[in-house]
Amino acid sequence: MPTDYNAWSWTEGAGLDGLELIRKPLPQPGPGEVLISNTVIALNPVDWKIIEWGHADWHTGRVPGVDGVGVVVAKGEAVTLKVGTRVAYHQSLSRDGSFAEYCLLAAHAALPIPEALDDGVAASLPCPGLTALQALDKVPPAGARDVLVVGAGGAVGSLLAQLAVQRGLRVWATASARHHAQLLAQGVAGVFDYRAANWQGELQSRLGERRLHAVFDTVSAAHAHSLATLLGYNGHLVCIQDRQETAPLPAFSSAISLHEVALNSIHAYGSRSDWQQLQQYAEQLMSQTLSGLLQPAPLLEFDFKQLPEKLLALKNGEQHGKWIARLGAR
Template identity: 45%
Template sequence: MTGPGMHGATQRAEHRAWTWHTSPEPLGLKLARVPVPVPAAGQVLVRNAAIGLNPVDWKVLGGALVNWQAGHVPGVDGAGEVVALGEGVSAERLGQRVAYHTSLHRDGSFAEHTLVDARALLCLPHALDFETAASFPCPALTAWLAIDKVPVKPGQPLLVSGAGGAVGQYVIQLAAARGFAVTAMANARHRDRLLALGAKDCVDGPLPDGEAWTGGRRYFAVLDTVSGDHATRMAAALRANGHLVCIQDRVPQWPCEPFGLTLSMHEVALGALHVHGDDGAWLQLRRAGERMLSEVSEGRMQPQGRVVHKFDELAQLLDTLRNRNFSGKPVIRVS
């Protein structure tokens, strides 16, 4: 399949894709055959080998955060091979093994092929398999954006709440590598794993609904992966001039009086870069992501364990993720 300004080819004019038809339920997705998309200027076509599933993939199905039309292909994370190029993309891209995070506002990764902006591609180390690579972009890049908000002060105490999930897996390691004394807040079943990743201490959590933090103002920074409400309550754990980083949702109101504790507030949203990020911001993120992928490939950074299913089982696995009926990172093997 070729077109104006397009180089390379796919072997078929149609492909399989999971499509959305206004249902908020993952099981409402339908597997269909649709035309293989053609890359525009600055884009590439990736033939997916694996697809990473994330909580955002089921959260957006209700339509509140997006303006989709029936037939839209959801999904943000994938990995595979570049098989076609749009105008202005270097010919060196053709055939590259890549991972990517793509925008919620156009067709995504739940298909055999996906259009991706060339500036968002993460080149893979030769030794890294596609399933591990597909599990990486959303949680790992979000974790990097979160830790990058906090000034590096080795030895300072830092707490990660909701540390047992995929984002926490990377935040713990990135914070420990920067020299922070990391405390992980998570269910006790994650304790041994989080200590092995670099946490110095673990506390039970997250906080029950409506319950306040009672452990005193102990931390230079709190990185919260739970919710805006939970982050608000965790602000009580911060010292003066501390940093509160909200990874899931945002804090609706400043949690302290003006000119008192003088806390710094931060929000994190990887998807915002697709709308507002310039080439410089993407270059910085891409370089960080490729460094982390190299560390994963070399065993110096540990990804979350993967739960791998077939392409035909994508909707069922996404529904299982929504109901949190397993531990690990869900990945779909496309071929």
């Protein structure tokens, strides 16, 4: 193995413009850690947001990036995972991330990949797929109740809509027109263009006397706040971006429950059983993708050296799909 490696470095206060490709000394795994030689990295909205906003644990020189795929090339004490195992991962924001040739992570965060699953597809799943499943877990089983997925054309929303259909929910969605046909083919009951002024009225007309049991919002806390009146009695407002700091409806009215989704928080607060559940969910996502039961976002490949400009493209919503960079087998 080399003694150093290529990595994208973050500069405090400089945002995306401050990303710099540098050489870093290759770390060695300690107890309970594995060193991954990355073959693919994937971009997520959280990446550009933290790069621009900063993080309490970050300092100049931090390597960003939460999702990647690679091969275990070294392991520390008390690690049962074998060297040579292909894994995907969702890295802690408190560690150097995936935007590099190598990544050091906790062994329990490594998610083994089925042999037949492409590295690029596997890299596209952890952040959006695990977020979608955690969002669904916020809502107790309710049979064929009506739920709304806001932003179902995005990576998280698309997987969430498909997984909700699998759970027997009657799923409604908002998305731009380019996604409507695919969402309907995947079992969504109806799709509305979020740019249409009357889409909420159209949804209520389709629902008739029924009210929504849950709203899954992928846009913002303010946007989720504006949708609270669509929920019925004991409904659930699930925020995948931000959280509700104040109740959106008066007390003792429809008695809705408010939920936040924070996948990365499992690194600081997750118990052993939480990680076991996450491992099971990762296995589900990969096996269903491999069998065709689940259709992730189309892959958009780019050269590793183009990473800052592709993060900017992701921020600006210039293309729809999942940005990945292949680093090659080592």
